[in-house]
Amino acid sequence: MEQYAIKGGNPLVGEVEIGGAKNAALPILAASVMTDETVYIDNIPDVRDTKVLTKAMQNIGVMVKHDGRHRVVINASQIHDLVVEDDYIKKIRASYYLLGALLGKYKRAEVALPGGCDIGCRAIDQHIKGFKALGAEVWIEHGLIKTKAERLVGCNIYMDVVSVGATINVMMAASMAEGQTTIENAAKEPHVVDLANFLNSMGANIKGAGTDVIRIKGVKKFHGTEYTIIPDQIEAGTFMFAAAVTKGDVTVKNVIPKHLESISSKLLEIGCEIEEADDCLRVVSSKPLNHTHVKTLPYPGFPTDMQPQITVALALAGGTSIVTESIFENRFKYVDELTRMGANIKVEGNTAIINGVPRYTGASVSSPDLRAGAALVLAGLAAEGITVVDDIHYIERGYEDFHLKLQSLGAQIEIVNSERELQKFKLKIG
Ligand code: EPZ
Numbered sequence: 001m002e003q004y005a006i007k008g009g010n011p012l013v014g015e016v017e018i019g020g021a022k023n024a025a026l027p028i029l030a031a032s033v034m035t036d037e038t039v040y041i042d043n044i045p046d047v048r049d050t051k052v053l054t055k056a057m058q059n060i061g062v063m064v065k066h067d068g069r070h071r072v073v074i075n076a077s078q079i080h081d082l083v084v085e086d087d088y089i090k091k092i093r094a095s096y097y098l099l100g101a102l103l104g105k106y107k108r109a110e111v112a113l114p115g116g117c118d119i120g121c122r123a124i125d126q127h128i129k130g131f132k133a134l135g136a137e138v139w140i141e142h143g144l145i146k147t148k149a150e151r152l153v154g155c156n157i158y159m160d161v162v163s164v165g166a167t168i169n170v171m172m173a174a175s176m177a178e179g180q181t182t183i184e185n186a187a188k189e190p191h192v193v194d195l196a197n198f199l200n201s202m203g204a205n206i207k208g209a210g211t212d213v214i215r216i217k218g219v220k221k222f223h224g225t226e227y228t229i230i231p232d233q234i235e236a237g238t239f240m241f242a243a244a245v246t247k248g249d250v251t252v253k254n255v256i257p258k259h260l261e262s263i264s265s266k267l268l269e270i271g272c273e274i275e276e277a278d279d280c281l282r283v284v285s286s287k288p289l290n291h292t293h294v295k296t297l298p299y300p301g302f303p304t305d306m307q308p309q310i311t312v313a314l315a316l317a318g319g320t321s322i323v324t325e326s327i328f329e330n331r332f333k334y335v336d337e338l339t340r341m342g343a344n345i346k347v348e349g350n351t352a353i354i355n356g357v358p359r360y361t362g363a364s365v366s367s368p369d370l371r372a373g374a375a376l377v378l379a380g381l382a383a384e385g386i387t388v389v390d391d392i393h394y395i396e397r398g399y400e401d402f403h404l405k406l407q408s409l410g411a412q413i414e415i416v417n418s419e420r421e422l423q424k425f426k427l428k429i430g
Helices: 022-034 048-059 093-106 125-133 164-174 190-201 233-245 257-269 304-314 335-340 370-382 402-408 419-429
Strands: 003-007 013-017 039-042 063-066 072-075 108-112 137-141 144-148 156-158 180-184 205-207 213-217 225-228 249-253 273-276 280-284 293-295 320-324 344-348 351-355 364-366 386-390 412-416
Touching: 003 370, 003 419, 013 402, 022 039, 022 048, 022 072, 022 093, 022 164, 022 190, 022 233, 048 063, 048 093, 093 108, 093 125, 093 144, 093 164, 125 137, 125 156, 125 164, 164 180, 164 190, 164 213, 190 205, 190 225, 233 249, 233 257, 233 280, 233 304, 233 370, 257 273, 257 280, 293 304, 304 320, 304 335, 304 351, 304 370, 335 344, 335 364, 335 370, 364 370, 370 386, 370 402, 370 412, 402 412, 412 419
Parallel strands: 013 249, 039 225, 156 180, 293 320, 364 386
Antiparallel strands: 003 386, 003 412, 039 072, 063 072, 108 144, 137 144, 180 213, 205 213, 249 280, 273 280, 320 351, 344 351
């Protein structure tokens, strides 16, 4: 099984190009089935989750062709099946975006119940509530979530929790309902806005995305479009924290600094310097890191998808820090692994109490999920000696060429496939 072998201690220095946002690409790929005309999408990240979703789309008759590594051409005029079920699709959360998209267009869909990272109870009651409010029947049978409607009719929907997935799913279905839908307490994440912009570029009529009230006037038909996905806020944030923990100097390029404000402000608080230009941000970490408190919140708050990365940094900061996870209850599973590298962290419920230590020491650790896996790599880059990170297939779900991008910044990191390759890595780096 593939692992990352890392020799820590090198400050990361240089520039890194950030790819398209995975969590925007997934709903946009799904939404592209809502027209029979051809859709061209640029800046698709080449990561495992987008590959699984496009494969599932091909299995129901959607033509998906790559035109270069990051551009796809999609035509969904020949869909022959509204049942999406294969061995892989239930492993990714975004499989359920095909529900909203197919329900909107065909008024019927069946999709394998979604999995995704095991970071807590990932309810879908708000998706179901939204579909039902639009007039659909929704039920679960044989591991599939099934929905159908004679017609979808616009309505007012109040989301009981702020949910990215439910906002996206309901927005897709409602964009082809009759009349007007209002989603209140909607998620405001940049990828929600990106999907709304994409749908509008296909002829939808969606206003207010990015605020907590989204108003949608249903239309009968969408047309083809050409669209470019926004940069990945979390990939950028991960490299920014890589600079912080390695005492580095990293410029993340092709980003939208506004999307990174909560991340930049925490980096400033803990003692990094930030320089901002139109589409890049430079993070310089030259002083000892300071402690702070942070609580994860829906956008524009500090993202839960950056919680493990900031914890890795705070565990090296002087004093006591507190990290509160308010979105997913099971997102501290990596803390045991970090402890094996020398961190001093106590988890109580949804709070981690962190007493900073001067250094990590390399160890063999396992990624429990995507972002925690990336955070353990950051710890390895900061650690003394060699760290081996297992289960990197989680990391590959959401980071394209992670080790190559880190190498280009001076990191000593390689993928190894066996004990022999690990020994070779150790000999090579001396
Ligand atoms: C999306 O997950 C992202 N996934 C996650 O990123 C991200 O952590 C999360 O949003 C929060 O930002 C994708 O975009 C594919 P939610 P999602 O619905 O949509 C509760 C990553 O690392 N809830 O906003 O599943 C839920 O339990 C991944 O890239 C309900 O109670 O998250 C959670 O506590 C991991 N009922 C909270 O809302 C519902 O019907 C937020 O979940 C839906 C959600």
